[in-house]
Amino acid sequence: MGAYSAFGLLREAIRGPRAWQPLWERRAPEAAYDVVIVGGGGHGLATAYHLARHFGLRRVAVLERTLIGYGNVGRNTTIVRSNYLLPENQHFYEDALRRWRSLGRELNYNIMFSPRGVLDLATSDDQLAACARRGNAMRLAGIDAELLDRAAVGRFARALDCGAVRQFPIHGGLLQRRGGTVRHDAVAWGYARAAARLGVHIIEQCEVLGVVRVAGRIAGVETSRGTIAAERVGIAVAGGTAELARRLGIALPLETHLLQAGVTEPVKPMLDRVLIYMFPHGGEVYVSQSDRGGLVFGGMLDGYPSMTQRGEITRVRDVAAALTSLLPQVKQLRLLRHWAGMNDMTMDGSPIIDRIGGDELYLNGGWCYGGFKATPASGYAFAELIARGRASELIRAFRLSRFASGHLLDESGAGPFPSRQ
Amino acid sequence: MLISCPFCGEREVAEFEFRCTLEERGATAAERLYFRLADPRRSLEHWQHVRGCRMWLELHRDLRTGRVLRTASVPVPPADGTGS
Numbered sequence: 001m002g003a004y005s006a007f008g009l010l011r012e013a014i015r016g017p018r019a020w021q022p023l024w025e026r027r028a029p030e031a032a033y034d035v036v037i038v039g040g041g042g043h044g045l046a047t048a049y050h051l052a053r054h055f056g057l058r059r060v061a062v063l064e065r066t067l068i069g070y071g072n073v074g075r076n077t078t079i080v081r082s083n084y085l086l087p088e089n090q091h092f093y094e095d096a097l098r099r100w101r102s103l104g105r106e107l108n109y110n111i112m113f114s115p116r117g118v119l120d121l122a123t124s125d126d127q128l129a130a131c132a133r134r135g136n137a138m139r140l141a142g143i144d145a146e147l148l149d150r151a152a153v154g155r156f157a158r159a160l161d162c163g164a165v166r167q168f169p170i171h172g173g174l175l176q177r178r179g180g181t182v183r184h185d186a187v188a189w190g191y192a193r194a195a196a197r198l199g200v201h202i203i204e205q206c207e208v209l210g211v212v213r214v215a216g217r218i219a220g221v222e223t224s225r226g227t228i229a230a231e232r233v234g235i236a237v238a239g240g241t242a243e244l245a246r247r248l249g250i251a252l253p254l255e256t257h258l259l260q261a262g263v264t265e266p267v268k269p270m271l272d273r274v275l276i277y278m279f280p281h282g283g284e285v286y287v288s289q290s291d292r293g294g295l296v297f298g299g300m301l302d303g304y305p306s307m308t309q310r311g312e313i314t315r316v317r318d319v320a321a322a323l324t325s326l327l328p329q330v331k332q333l334r335l336l337r338h339w340a341g342m343n344d345m346t347m348d349g350s351p352i353i354d355r356i357g358g359d360e361l362y363l364n365g366g367w368c369y370g371g372f373k374a375t376p377a378s379g380y381a382f383a384e385l386i387a388r389g390r391a392s393e394l395i396r397a398f399r400l401s402r403f404a405s406g407h408l409l410d411e412s413g414a415g416p417f418p419s420r421q
Numbered sequence: 422m423l424i425s426c427p428f429c430g431e432r433e434v435a436e437f438e439f440r441c442t443l444e445e446r447g448a449t450a451a452e453r454l455y456f457r458l459a460d461p462r463r464s465l466e467h468w469q470h471v472r473g474c475r476m477w478l479e480l481h482r483d484l485r486t487g488r489v490l491r492t493a494s495v496p497v498p499p500a501d502g503t504g505s
Contacts, residue, residue: 253457255461305442307461307484403451
């Protein structure tokens with residue numbers, strides 16, 4: 001598998017499409033590895049890549065229950081940003097945003113990073129004040145933030161008619177210019193290819209059923225394709241964390257909730273920004289236009305726990321109503337697809353990255369609905385935790401013991417109610 | 422999803438609002454507050470029939486199928502002020 005280049009593109013164009021090689025080799029698991037990563041999503045693949053690339057671990061396997069790109073890494077709305085209020089979140093997501101900038105070059109794979117600007121719209125003076133507070137906190141942390149009035153919103157987002165009559169009029173907004181979108185599938189494929197080139201084994205259709213313990217210590221994993229020995233086991237299974245933790249006998253402060261997203265039929269370029277529109281009584285829509293032309297959008301959680309991956313039609317209707325209120329010109333577009341993803345919703349809305357019980361068992365989960373934008377930072381930090389057995393400063397606040405000690409990271413101030421985070 | 426209200430009969434989930442899951446175990450305050458679900462496949466929950474009789478309900482649900490296993494009315498609304 002060679003590196004991609006302009007010359008290679010020309011060469012393969014002449015040789016024909018059959019010349020292209022698969023991005024990673026399909027293989028059966030070997031008997032033993034140094035590290036087994038459970039979950040072949042964005043975080044798991046990024047972790048395996050960094051373990052091999054930066055921490056010198058070469059006998060690494062990623063075990064995926066279904067197929068690469070089939071879980072939440074292919075189900076999100078592709079938005080990346082670091083516009084958080086709390087310092088711990090600011091530093092972490094800013095680390096991720098910096099990594100997104102150079103990730104395409106690092107992986108030798110076009111992830112289609114598009115820093116088109118993420119604009120949070122305010123629909124009341126209260127909300128604008130909250131935007132100003134968050135923007136000030138961001139600037140104190142050295143992160144770019146601009147508070148826009150209504151006229152400036154209109155100049156920045158040309159697709160938006162700010163003066164239009166709508167139930168919740170636009171008062172202004174908070175802009176992060178460096179935020180934007182990344183092609184989500186390309187992130188999974190890019191990390192998988194880069195990891196495979198470093199010798200990581202990517203094993204699909206291999207479900208982890210439990211861990212193997214010898215004399216009370218982690219010795220491997222029990223899978224649908226047999227027992228695999230491993231010195232260290234890292235878990236990064238996104239919406240499946242609650243169920244896997246139950247099998248392993250670990251109590252976690254999280255619930256599984258559904259989040260839906262949708263995409264319209266493709267149209268010519270009409271929206272060149274990421275817009276987030278929130279209004280009272282739980283209404284929300286966030287939308288951007290993909291390179292193919294479809295408007296990709298999502299809203300709030302379905303509102304109650306579920307592990308079904310089947311969303312409620314009422315939520316689709318709510319989100320579509322919010323979208324057509326924001327951009328009335330899309331009313332005539334048809335919905336091409338909509339889908340639901342399972343989200344690990346923690347009791348404070350922040351993730352958990354930690355070593356479990358002093359054992360060689362490591363957990364990366366509880367991403368709520370913010371996991372995609374965190375992928376590169378999470379992958380590096382989790383790899384570092386697994387390789388060194390100690391958490392770096394960047395993720396110390398995400399430890400599991402915070403729920404017992406009371407050091408919660410409740411970004412929205414919603415209290416221990418995962419459905420409202 | 423359909424929810425069977427003890428007062429109104431079987432109704433669409435859109436008529437109801439979910440409040441929170443309820444603790445089923447726990448020795449410490451942290452366990453009761455944050456580690457509420459003993460089994461992530463089933464949950465005990467508070468709901469309110471907000472677009473109906475407005476009564477408070479306790480639901481047992483199977484989270485893998487999304488089905489309601491058992492519904493019971495709760496005489497007094499939860500007192501912590503977090504209800505909608």
